[in-house]
Amino acid sequence: MTRSVYVTGIDRGDGRQVVELGVMELLTRQVDRVGVFRPLVHDRPDRMFELLRSRYRLSQDPATVYGMDYHEASALQAEQGTDELVSTLVDRFHLVARDYDVVLVLGTDFAATQLPDELSLNARLANEFGASVIPVVGGRAQTAGSVLAEVRNAYRAYDGLGCDVLAMVANRVDREDRDELARRLTDRLPVPTYVLPDEPALSAPTVAQISQALGARVLLGDDSGLARDALGFVFGGAMLPSFLPALTPGCLVVTPGDRADLVVGSLAAHSAGTPPIAGVLLTLNEVPSEEILTLAARLAPGTPVLSVAGNSFPTAEHLFSMEGKMTAATPRKAETALGLFEGYTDTADLARRVSAPTGDRITPMMFEHKLLEQARSDRRRVVLPEGTEERVLHAAEVLLRRGVCDLTLLGPQDRIRKQAADLGIDLGDTQLIDPATSELRDAFAEKYAQLRAHKGVTVELAHDVVSDVNYFGTLMVQEGLADGMVSGSVHSTAATIRPAFEIIRTRPDSSIVSSVFFMCLADKVLVYGDCAVNPDPDAEQLADIAVQSAATAAQFGVEPRIAMLSYSTGTSGSGADVEKVRAATELVRARRPDLKTEGPIQYDAAVEPSVAATKLPGSEVAGQASVLVFPDLNTGNNTYKAVQRSAGAIAVGPVLQGLRKPVNDLSRGALVQDIVTTVAITAIQAQNLSEKVSEL
Template identity: 70%
Template sequence: MARSVYVTGIDRGDGRQAVELGVMELLTRQVDRVGVFRPLVHAHAPGGDHVVELLRDRYRLDLPTTEMYGLTYEAAAALQAAQGQDELVGALVERFRALERDCQAVLILGTDFAGTNIPDELAFNARLANEFGAAVLPVVGGHSEDPQAVVAEVRNAYRAYRDLGCATLAMIANRVATGAKEEVLRALAAKLPIPAYVIPEEPALAAPTVAQLVEATGAELLLGDAAGLARDVRGFVFGGAMLPTFLTALTEGALVVTPGDRADLVIGSLAAHAAGAPPIAGVLLTLGQHPGPNVMALAARLAPGTPVAVVPEGSWITAAALTHLEGRLDAAGPRKAEIALGLFELHVDTAELTKRIELSRSERVTPMMFEHELLERARAVRRHVVLPEGTEERVLRAAEVLLRRNICDLTLLGDPEEVRRKASSLGLDLPAEPAGDRARLRIVDPATSPLRQQFAELYTRLRAHKGMTVELALDVVTDVSYFGTLMVQEGIADGMVSGAVHSTAATIRPAFEVIKTSPGAAIVSSVFFMCLADKVLVYGDCAVNPDPDAQQLADIAVQSADTAAQFGVEPRVAMLSYSTGTSGSGADVDKVRKATELVRELRPDLLVEGPIQYDAAVDAHVAATKLPGSAVAGRATVLIFPDLNTGNNTYKAVQRSAGAVAVGPVLQGLRKPVNDLSRGALVEDIVNTVAITAIQSQTGRPAGGVGTDPRTDSPRPDSPEGAQQS
């Protein structure tokens, strides 16, 4: 039977969607077949329930949509009125069991207390949880409540579910005033026999997006792209004053609401946005008036992508419609999901909660499980990674995810004003100052940093044999790739990730010159983690060395085996060729055979086989015929290709044809981690690569880490470099 968690509440406005998302994240880390079930759903929900659809999309659920819902509220009320609650519950249990049979775990989403015609919803949710055999995780909303009231509500909810016979995992107080968190947490710890977690209010979750406002008001969209529509609306500015006075009222993230005939306010607010003083969310025009074509053409040039929409009503009716609108989590807004997950992971003891759910970890490793593991390991011992491409959109989006999920501290390189203006125009929320134990950000301009002189002198010493002078080096180190590499070399950052807009050569060359290869490594090479449906394989080298000789191939194999072990993949090394065992000959096969012998000499502890064909390496039936009795054949996890042509084409063929997730390239052989991105890298790829870089830097490093205070260019006092220089 599947292990099920029933997330429920006691009233509206508890923000439990963030908790539901967090629990789903925990479940998918442990098992690969997780279901979602909404017992009751509103018939008018367009395209289905927005939380169910978010979870379906984000976690790639392949369950039929019809199996994820029980009944509509209307059908449930009619059934209960006609035949009683027992018949209603029986019908819902039958639907739930049909889903549960196909799942290892199920997340159940309780009723929403929104005019549902279901009497005593708390008792109804409790009964469903008991009938489903699910543990309950109640969420109590603390928005605008004082600490004593929150504590009382949580205690009352606990008693209510306990008295109704529920197995309660923990209690969660959500949307609690930030300053009241510790007081509420202490009081609950003293009064409850089960764990209690307190999640503070997060304005970025409560803020609706422009897209949600457009949908809620039925506005007609005149201008705007997807990024603009995804911006959070943090306030409203109603236009009525003359332009000079109006401009002083603008605030960052505000939605400008003004009659459509006020071209001066439309153009003025968009011009202010373009200048970053301040960046607004968008413009909503009232009274159904469309600006003229000249005005709209100028608006499009001033602030490309910034939404401009129009509603037929006047400002008063529009204001009333906007006042009580809050943000929501849905598949169209992945940013809010990342914010919610970061909040959940920061304030909930996820290890403790996972243990209480009592799930046994699946032996299969899915791509999602591998990615979860990367983020979890990076977060466990937080490092500091520098991203040289600080104004690139994908890098900025990845940075927000990394900071919100508390994965690592970051330095973005670039003009701070330009970086923040670009982030604001994308609707991103990069923290200005660290808060509590959250991941920290700093933005550094190599041209004006006080580190420039220090780095120039260091680079001059390193490259003196090439005729480098301080004067020349002062220019070299303003290049973001060199500046970032020197930060890593000096221990100011623990690793670097670049390549979204720079070439591989531009990323790696500074590392060759400054960081150099690690002791025992003959060359720098790379691997890809190939996440298949049920396992993870390691491919090397698919990105760096065009035609390695036998010695270099052996070095690649040893490095790749060590990298695999570092990331939880038991290394069984296959040295690939077009021939298996002694069946073939020729220069190419002989190279692989010689490399295999060298690996055995260098590392007798490793399981290695070669030469071996790909099918014999991964397919047990083929292996039984071609290499019976081999400890590697049919079970290989690390596959070493004889040259770059073979490796690069194979990884791309498997990625596209088998639907594998390729994570990498991950560079190996450098003394400190520097990793290269594909110029077509997605935001998700950047997040994964940064997490890998952070994990690489954890090896052999103290838990406190090495780096600098994010608000200065000075080494942090907990770093060895800081101690030496202080």
């Protein structure tokens, strides 16, 4: 039977979209096929479903998502009664449930629905659907005592109506009351109760949403600038010296269009990062001269400048009544919401309570979710040498909002801050270090000179070398100031990993440094090694790569079954290349008899059961290999790229292995999500390294 989770509330304005998004995140970690059902809807397409569909790549036909609209439901209930309404919605729910392993049900929103006793309707639908319930209570502008009473009353209401209540959530609670309320709710109810603080960024409209609502003209600004949250409004009327101190981070400046001094002054302050603003909104349909707009564009590239026809007073009324919404077009809000949900709920316990049916399939999304969750479980610090690179900054924002790890960004601090401000990114308390001016530079130069003295490196020469961001970042890892490093989005592989070879060096149990790619196929994850580092490993090195790759696979939840690849399977072929693989296979078996290893074996026999049954019947690996070791770099690199492009696989890596401490390389074409995933992998490698050290 399909498992279903019903997220509902007791009144409007509870901000339950945070919980709906968080529960969907939990469900997609466990199963591949997740459906969505909204019994009653105001408008189609529904913005929450569109967000879920975009973020989680749902293939569900939107026509199956909705039971009926509120007007239709109200008429049906009035004419034929509640039983007929419920019966119709149950039938439409089961049309979805039959095609999915689990269904997330989005309850009614209590907003101008004209339905009597809406709470009871949600409870009855949940029971008829066979769904467990997570009620959400809104706490905005309420005292801790009031929220406490409402949570308890909500639980009694749903429990009294026969619902299987999984957990209770108090959302949008004043941050000053959050900890006290959580303490008072502990053990008060027979189910877990989670308390989420109010997060201004979630209710703040984006500049794009403001522009659309006001019908504004966009004079300047790019998509990234328009995606910024307007965290407040500052109305310009004073002279510039008095006006500038009133600016706050993330504010939208509202000023008559003829105040060119305030426009230029605001954007100059933004450019300096003191403070970064969301943008400028000009009223009275006045537009500065072309010269002023050109100067503005140079001062703060990408920062929005909008123009509206009305004067400041009606514009202000409209702005103060506006609330931001999470949509498919606001991915930053989604990251903030998930970071909030994961930071204040016990996701592991909630996932167990949801207990969605699981199988052997591991989809790319499930693998990525697992990485972020594992990295978050024991936060580490990762240094990113390419601190001024736009993709790195966007990735840093995602990592920080999701609470995946702590970060250090390297580069000129003013440039990093300005670039972040131009992109509308809040780096919070992220550590920023400029290697050229850092007080660590002299100590690092001494350290590097000691390590490379045998190569004739002097302290003076080392002083220049360690100003390079990759050398500086590697030394931070070596000296324990960071747990790992990720670079390569704008640097070559050699520039990224050479410092690691010179400074961190290989582990005592490894003869070489090698790499793997996690190849995320539609229904499983395979580990490919080595596709990035060693051009033509000998048998000894190939065996080392196999053992390293098996260990890496196990670290990330892939059961290692090693296939030593060749153009020949078993004893069917001969030649120097085949003999190398055969010798490497025997070395792996001798060193690690506990590992399931097969070789030489062809790729099709390694992964396809029907071919394996013919070529190597009875093998523990053939047909189900998970770790595929290529005989040389030429074969490995071309194969991973062929599978990536032709089979639509997601290639995560290269992940370096064999180093004493984790350093990982990025492709120079890496996307933001690639960087996020690689940083998470690096943090997990650091966790595992720490565990091994503690065992010694």
